[in-house]
Amino acid sequence: MIDRIDNKLCNGCGICAHTCPMDVIRMDEKAKKAKIAYPNDCTSCAMCEKDCPKHAIYISPFEYRPYPTSFGV
Numbered sequence: 001m002i003d004r005i006d007n008k009l010c011n012g013c014g015i016c017a018h019t020c021p022m023d024v025i026r027m028d029e030k031a032k033k034a035k036i037a038y039p040n041d042c043t044s045c046a047m048c049e050k051d052c053p054k055h056a057i058y059i060s061p062f063e064y065r066p067y068p069t070s071f072g073v
């Protein structure tokens with residue numbers, strides 16, 4: 001599950017907000033930084049962490065939330 005976005009590293013490029021398939025990350029237009037808007041919707045796919053050019057996003061391996069499926073696995 002997404003744990004944090006380091007504001008000191010974030011350059012406001014917006015890549016993570018576009019990458020996240022669950023709409024967890026939004027851009028704070030005033031601060032020009034990414035912010036975690038809906039953490040409980042995170043599926044731990046780590047796409048945002050991989051795509052961030054500044055390595056500002058940390059996905060915790062200890063709070064794994066698998067993608068929900070219709071067959072419950």
Ligand code: SF4
Nearest residue numbers: 010011013014016052
């Ligand atoms: S991809 Fe990284 S640097 Fe770009 S807005 Fe997101 S956290 Fe900030």
Ligand code: SF4
Nearest residue numbers: 020042043045046048
């Ligand atoms: S780990 Fe996946 S679901 Fe969670 S915030 Fe990043 S891109 Fe979105």
